[in-house]
Amino acid sequence: MTELTPVSSLADRVAAASPDWALRRAGGFSDRSIAWLFIAPTIVLLLAINIFPLIWTIRLSFTNYRGNRPNAPLKSVGLDHYQSILSDPDIWAAMQATAHFVLWTIALQTLLGFALAWLIDRKFRGHALWTTIILIPMMLSPAVVGNFWRFLYQPQIGLFNYLVSFISGVPPSSFEMIGSVKLAPWSIILVDTWMWTPYVALIILAGLRSIPDYIYEAAEVDRASSWRQFWSITLPMVLPFIMLAVLFRGIENFKMFDMVNLLTSGGPGSTTEVASITLKREAFEKWRTGYSSAFAIILFVTVFGLANIYVKALNRVRQR
Amino acid sequence: MSTGIVTAHSVVEPSPRAKAVAATLVAAYALISMIPLVWIFLTGFKSPPDSISYPPKAIFEPTLEGYCNLFTTRSRQSPEYMATLPPPASTCDEIARSRNMVIAGPSNYAPRFVNSLIIAFASTFCAVALGTFAAYGFSRFKVPLADDLLFFILSTRMMPPIAVAIPIYLMYRELGLSDTRLGMILLYTSVNVSLAVWLLKGFIDEIPREYEEAAMVDGYSRLHAFWKVVLPQATTGIAATAIFCLIFAWNEYAFAVLLTSGEAQTAPPFIPIIIGEGGQDWPAVAAGTTLFLLPILAFTVLLRRHLLRGITFGAVRK
Numbered sequence: 001m002t003e004l005t006p007v008s009s010l011a012d013r014v015a016a017a018s019p020d021w022a023l024r025r026a027g028g029f030s031d032r033s034i035a036w037l038f039i040a041p042t043i044v045l046l047l048a049i050n051i052f053p054l055i056w057t058i059r060l061s062f063t064n065y066r067g068n069r070p071n072a073p074l075k076s077v078g079l080d081h082y083q084s085i086l087s088d089p090d091i092w093a094a095m096q097a098t099a100h101f102v103l104w105t106i107a108l109q110t111l112l113g114f115a116l117a118w119l120i121d122r123k124f125r126g127h128a129l130w131t132t133i134i135l136i137p138m139m140l141s142p143a144v145v146g147n148f149w150r151f152l153y154q155p156q157i158g159l160f161n162y163l164v165s166f167i168s169g170v171p172p173s174s175f176e177m178i179g180s181v182k183l184a185p186w187s188i189i190l191v192d193t194w195m196w197t198p199y200v201a202l203i204i205l206a207g208l209r210s211i212p213d214y215i216y217e218a219a220e221v222d223r224a225s226s227w228r229q230f231w232s233i234t235l236p237m238v239l240p241f242i243m244l245a246v247l248f249r250g251i252e253n254f255k256m257f258d259m260v261n262l263l264t265s266g267g268p269g270s271t272t273e274v275a276s277i278t279l280k281r282e283a284f285e286k287w288r289t290g291y292s293s294a295f296a297i298i299l300f301v302t303v304f305g306l307a308n309i310y311v312k313a314l315n316r317v318r319q320r
Numbered sequence: 321m322s323t324g325i326v327t328a329h330s331v332v333e334p335s336p337r338a339k340a341v342a343a344t345l346v347a348a349y350a351l352i353s354m355i356p357l358v359w360i361f362l363t364g365f366k367s368p369p370d371s372i373s374y375p376p377k378a379i380f381e382p383t384l385e386g387y388c389n390l391f392t393t394r395s396r397q398s399p400e401y402m403a404t405l406p407p408p409a410s411t412c413d414e415i416a417r418s419r420n421m422v423i424a425g426p427s428n429y430a431p432r433f434v435n436s437l438i439i440a441f442a443s444t445f446c447a448v449a450l451g452t453f454a455a456y457g458f459s460r461f462k463v464p465l466a467d468d469l470l471f472f473i474l475s476t477r478m479m480p481p482i483a484v485a486i487p488i489y490l491m492y493r494e495l496g497l498s499d500t501r502l503g504m505i506l507l508y509t510s511v512n513v514s515l516a517v518w519l520l521k522g523f524i525d526e527i528p529r530e531y532e533e534a535a536m537v538d539g540y541s542r543l544h545a546f547w548k549v550v551l552p553q554a555t556t557g558i559a560a561t562a563i564f565c566l567i568f569a570w571n572e573y574a575f576a577v578l579l580t581s582g583e584a585q586t587a588p589p590f591i592p593i594i595i596g597e598g599g600q601d602w603p604a605v606a607a608g609t610t611l612f613l614l615p616i617l618a619f620t621v622l623l624r625r626h627l628l629r630g631i632t633f634g635a636v637r638k
Contacts (some may be wrong), residue, residue, distance in 0.1 A: 035457045036457075038457035039457040041450050041453065045509065046513065049509075050510055052491075053484060053488055057486060067486075122334045124343035130343075134350045135627065136353075139619070140613055140616055141570070143592070144588050144591055144592075144612055145613075147592040148360050152359065154372075159376050172374075203636060244635055251478060255478075257480070258588075262592050276480050296483030300480070303480070
């Protein structure tokens with residue numbers, strides 16, 4: 001990767017390069033001030049666009065502020081919003097829908113992703129090309145692609161219903177993926193799995209490739225069955241990679257908005273109304289800014305807390 | 321990658337039969353997962369009646385109607401008026417007339433696409449520039465609380481975008497940044513800078529310190545050494561990071577749909593609201609989707625060696 005130029009010739013090259021007077025002049029900075037000079041802009045930007053708004057959100061969450069009536073008198077409501085959120089059945093329904101979505105997508109993507117990675121690791125001819133093709137869905141815009149799935153899911157005219165009926169013999173207009181309460185949660189799980197299985201597969205593939213061959217060779221000498229090799233070598237050594245993939249997918253899907261908003265927009269009723277959709281409705285349709293700010297803070301604390309606990313577990317597995 | 325001589329008795333080399341089975345299954349998965357994308361591509365060349373026929377048509381007479389409808393707005397006219405018109409000037413004109421319509425003007429797709437380009441490239445440039453400096457700072461100097469700062473930078477990605485959008489919406493309304501490109505560029509820069517710092521720190525960590533130190537022994541200042549030695553060595557990493565930032569900004573929907581409505585609207589919130597007479601104009605939507613996805617296809621191929629690193633924030637390196 002990095003070219004191994006001998007250090008002396010490199011210094012010559014540098015010396016030969018035309019010196020830039022501006023850099024020369026700035027050369028008087030100490031390392032310490034350069035470090036801050038380099039890092040400060042990023043920190044300032046994040047403070048302005050992330051932290052300041054976060055603090056603002058916390059403040060709003062204690063008020064009755066409404067974004068569509070900025071001039072109405074502001075009243076402090078204390079912890080009322082937090083209390084009513086925790087006893088709001090709609091919020092709990094949204095959390096349940098989110099949990100259903102997150103758990104099933106993770107389960108399906110891990111299983112399929114592992115199978116796919118294991119197959120790709122058989123190193124057949126052309127595996128690199130096929131891997132690149134498989135990776136395409138995860139690079140695409142979830143919003144734009146999710147929107148198109150709405151078309152594929154149309155009963156009668158949609159390709160998905162047609163193919164399912166072609167394979168199973170059920171009439172294509174006898175079921176509605178997006179329109180029925182029973183199937184809608186699965187319609188979003190299916191699209192997410194289609195998009196992100198390659199992601200999980202790619203990370204697990206890196207894990208499989210990190211296992212040195214000699215371990216398998218030693219196991220073979222000890223006459224360990226392939227089943228045994230899988231359980232006591234492959235799985236434990238790939239586990240940190242699986243956990244990392246689960247972490248990233250978990251955080252992403254906990255925040256899920258774009259694909260679901262375009263595919264079902266939370267419907268039918270509120271069957272697929274995941275947390276972010278509820279948040280959007282409260283904040284930008286009902287304009288209950290204070291209330292939705294409190295919900296946003298609860299969501300952030302939840303994802304942050306869960307991720308922290310999880311990372312601790314991940315580090316413990318890694319150290320083993 | 322092992323390149324050693326593989327003997328018939330090697331235990332780690334799968335048998336030819338295992339390889340053939342694996343190849344078949346992987347190819348089958350790849351082909352099935354491509355069906356929706358192929359369908360998007362095909363639908364873009366269908367006429368509206370063909371696009372909603374039952375059973376779905378895989379073989380049809382291709383037409384440019386979808387692409388014409390994507391870029392134009394049309395209005396229905398009476399046959400008497402149509403008879404007075406001069407002969408059609410373009411293919412799109414001809415197609416519109418065959419549906420008893422005339423082209424009324426350009427649609428909003430082109431300006432939305434341009435917005436996407438400007439916002440994606442500008443925010444990528446800013447994020448990568450800021451990220452390169454910060455990553456070098458974290459990589460080479462003892463920064464107090466470095467781990468906490470790095471974690472803080474990463475944690476900004478854990479907020480649900482809608483939660484971030486609530487105060488940003490209010491803040492931009494006060495500052496007059498609502499529905500402006502500048503506002504979106506600032507926002508996407510701040511989201512991407514966390515990815516850029518994490519990825520670039522990994523890339524810069526891999527460049528031996530001895531390179532700059534040698535240059536500095538020769539009398540070059542730290543900044544000069546950074547400019548002339550580190551940056552050229554980090555080009556690949558910077559390019560890979562830039563493409564990841566570009567893809568994020570290009571694909572982003574949540575902020576775009578909440579914070580832009582006209583002037584600065586990007587393509588992702590626009591494509592789903594392309595409608596024709598009597599509902600969604602699916603060939604036009606498919607055409608818009610195809611054009612929007614094509615650049616990403618090219619980038620995926622370019623990036624394939626660095627993909628793993630990019631999608632895991634540099635946590636997994638090959």
